[in-house]
Amino acid sequence: xxxxxxxxxxxxxxxxxxxxxxxxxxxxxxxxxxxxxxxxxxxxxxxxxxxxxxxxxxxxxxxxxxxxxxxxxxxxxxxxxxxxxxxxxxxxxxxxxxxxxxxxxxxxxxxxxxxxxxxxxxxxxxxxxxxxxxxxxxxxxxxxxxxxxxxxxxxxxxxxxxxxxxxxxxxxxxxxxxxxxxxxxxxxxxxxxxxxxxxxxxxxxxxxxxxxxxxxxxxxxxxxxxxxxxxxxxxxxxxxxxxxxxxxxxxxxxxxxxxxxxxxxxxxxxxxxxxxxxxxxxxxxxxxxxxxxxxxxxxxxxxxxxxxxxxxxxxxxxxxxxxxxxxxxxxxxxxxxxxxxxxxxxxxxxxxxxxxxxxxxxxxxxxxxxxxxxxxxxxxxxxxxxxxxxxxxxxxxxxxxxxxxxxxxxxxxxxxxxxxxxxxxxxxxxxxxxxxxxxxxxxxxxxxxxxxxxxxxxxxxxxxxxxxxxxxxxxxxxxxxxxxxxxxxxxxx
Numbered sequence: 001x002x003x004x005x006x007x008x009x010x011x012x013x014x015x016x017x018x019x020x021x022x023x024x025x026x027x028x029x030x031x032x033x034x035x036x037x038x039x040x041x042x043x044x045x046x047x048x049x050x051x052x053x054x055x056x057x058x059x060x061x062x063x064x065x066x067x068x069x070x071x072x073x074x075x076x077x078x079x080x081x082x083x084x085x086x087x088x089x090x091x092x093x094x095x096x097x098x099x100x101x102x103x104x105x106x107x108x109x110x111x112x113x114x115x116x117x118x119x120x121x122x123x124x125x126x127x128x129x130x131x132x133x134x135x136x137x138x139x140x141x142x143x144x145x146x147x148x149x150x151x152x153x154x155x156x157x158x159x160x161x162x163x164x165x166x167x168x169x170x171x172x173x174x175x176x177x178x179x180x181x182x183x184x185x186x187x188x189x190x191x192x193x194x195x196x197x198x199x200x201x202x203x204x205x206x207x208x209x210x211x212x213x214x215x216x217x218x219x220x221x222x223x224x225x226x227x228x229x230x231x232x233x234x235x236x237x238x239x240x241x242x243x244x245x246x247x248x249x250x251x252x253x254x255x256x257x258x259x260x261x262x263x264x265x266x267x268x269x270x271x272x273x274x275x276x277x278x279x280x281x282x283x284x285x286x287x288x289x290x291x292x293x294x295x296x297x298x299x300x301x302x303x304x305x306x307x308x309x310x311x312x313x314x315x316x317x318x319x320x321x322x323x324x325x326x327x328x329x330x331x332x333x334x335x336x337x338x339x340x341x342x343x344x345x346x347x348x349x350x351x352x353x354x355x356x357x358x359x360x361x362x363x364x365x366x367x368x369x370x371x372x373x374x375x376x377x378x379x380x381x382x383x384x385x386x387x388x389x390x391x392x393x394x395x396x397x398x399x400x401x402x403x404x405x406x407x408x409x410x411x412x413x414x415x416x417x418x419x420x421x422x423x424x425x426x427x428x429x430x431x432x433x434x435x436x437x438x439x440x441x442x443x444x445x446x447x448x449x450x451x452x453x454x455x456x457x458x459x460x461x462x463x464x465x466x467x468x469x470x471x472x473x474x475x476x477x478x479x480x481x482x483x484x485x486x487x488x489x490x491x492x493x
Contacts, residue, residue, distance in 0.1 A: 018045045018088060018090050018103070018117070018118065018211075018410070019038070019042075019043075019119060019211040019212070020086070020088055020118065020177060021037040021041065021088075021209065021210045021215055022087070022117070022180075022235065023037070023207070023208045024083070024084045024186045027083065029080070029082065029083060030053050030083055030085035031053055031082075033208070036218050037087060037215040037219065038068045040218040041210065041215050042067065043263075043265060044091065044119070044212075044263065045089035046066075046067055047102075048063065048064065048065045048090045049063070049067065049071040049072070049088070049102075050063030050064070050088050050090075050103055050104050050117075051087045051104070052080075052085055052087075052104045052115035053084065054082045054084055054085065054115075054184040055082035059108075059113040059115065059181075061115070063104070068089065083206075083239070084185070086104050086116075086117050086186060087117065088102075088117035090102060103118065104179075105117075105145045106149075107150065109153045111153075112183045113181075113182075114149055114156070117145075117180075118145040118178055119211055119410060120175035120177060120196045121144065121175055122172050123408060124172065124484060125174075128151055131485070132151065132154070135154075144174075151171060155167040161185070162247075165232050165247065169247055171482050173468060175410055176191045176195075177197060186235045187233060187234045188232070188233045189231070189233075190227040190228065190230065192230035193229055194254065194255055195254050197211055197270045197271065198210070198211060198226065199213050199223060199225065200223075200226075200233060201215075201216030201222060202222050203220070204220075206235075207241070209227070209233065209235070223269055226271055226272065230248035232245040254458040254467035256409065256457075256458050258407075258461065259275075261371050261400045266306055278450060279399065281449040282306075282399045282400075282441060283307035283312075285449055286307065286369070286399055289439070292395050294367045294393065295323065295364040295366070296322065296324070296365075296366055296367070297311055297312045297322045297323070297325070297366075297369060298324070298325050298327035298360070298367070300369065300370040303370075304370045308324060311367070312324035322367065325360045326360070327356055327366065328356055329355050331354075331355070350382070351381075351385070361386055364391060366393065370382075370396070371400060372398060372399075372403055373396075373398055373403070373429065374414055375418050375419070376420035376432055383396065383433050383434050384434065394435050394436055395436050395437045396438045397438075398438075398440045399441055400446065400462070401442060401443050401462040402421035405461050405473075408468070455477070467479065
């Protein structure tokens with residue numbers, strides 16, 4: 001599971017794994033702010049939603065399958081007593097599609113209660129699970145979050161909170177942003193490579209940790225900063241502040257560039273960059289590298305919109321004057337295409353979801369901009385849709401490099417067999433989707449748009465080389481994978 005893709009063969013595009021949040025407030029119940037935060041992070045996971053709070057005496061939890069609005073009612077919120085808590089929305093890539101893997105994951109043990117929300121994916125979860133099972137730990141799920149919870153609980157029996165977290169960090173290998181509640185204390189942890197996002201926000205009466213700053217905005221809070229890679233942040237129980245512990249240092253980070261390309265809300269600030277502006281800059285870079293003068297440039301909604309805006313603006317500055325147009329309308333009430341059981345129905349679902357505006361397209365040359373091509377099915381259907389609607393030419397431009405390899409870091413990116421770019425070059429893909437031309441953005445252009453060096457990005461899905469030691473895969477840096485054995489538990493801090 002940790003080394004396989006674990007994905008449904010029918011999902012039409014990449015899906016993020018999870019969103020996490022944690023709050024500590026002064027004299028106000030945490031449940032409702034957590035609930036609103038999960039709404040703001042709903043795009044990061046739609047399979048399950050959960051909140052765990054603590055009232056100073058005991059833990060309260062409610063976890064349910066489905067969207068946030070369906071998972072909670074007013075009575076559920078009222079029952080979640082306490083001024084501190086954590087929350088989670090989930091889209092599975094490791095673990096089963098059932099409630100046993102829904103989060104936050106809770107465990108009670110000799111030193112108190114523990115709840116844990118996880119965004120990311122561990123590479124070595126199976127090794128740690130096998131070791132802990134051999135030591136008598138009973139597991140109720142096949143997800144990697146429970147592995148982290150059990151390992152941390154074991155270390156809390158032998159060490160204080162900071163040392164226990166540091167020990168667990170020295171043993172788990174992979175991507176993780178965590179919000180954790182130990183009794184009523186809320187803490188946040190970001191993996192040493194900073195692969196998945198996590199930020200700190202200040203409210204009038206407390207502090208919040210969240211996967212994206214949009215959740216902080218929803219609570220009328222102010223973004224303080226990102227949690228640093230390898231940092232532990234402990235919120236004060238009375239909401240008065242937080243303590244920071246830089247537990248692990250790395251020479252380079254491995255920020256997921258796809259957060260900026262696709263997953264994050266455009267109004268979020270991640271690693272000091274407003275996602276919307278990054279996407280516009282990616283669009284500008286796309287014009288600089290492979291711009292083609294057409295009558296109109298249009299996005300595949302919604303993620304292509306900022307790319308197309310930047311692309312059109314750059315074309316106009318270059319004197320080409322390609323007009324930005326909304327040529328595809330999205331039906332927001334259609335479920336994801338992977339629920340359609342046959343290929344014919346999945347193709348019909350694209351028409352249900354996206355409908356062209358004929359007057360924008362008919363008799364025109366069109367540049368269509370999307371964030372990625374995964375399997376190629378949707379792109380093929382969209383090109384055909386526009387040509388059926390009277391487009392004279394359809395040129396495809398992609399705001400990211402070709403996806404040639406799976407993601408093991410918590411993103412559902414399909415297997416190599418399913419990835420159209422894994423075994424075909426750009427000309428082959430252009431022919432397959434029947435576009436008049438096709439160009440992707442280069443990796444260097446992505447790094448430039450993000451104002452980062454390639455060495456500080458996770459580019460595994462577009463290079464096939466990863467920042468973690470994954471069985472059977474190449475690495476793009478010197479990586480030390482933890483050796484998991486009984487003696488390792490007693491290692492010095």
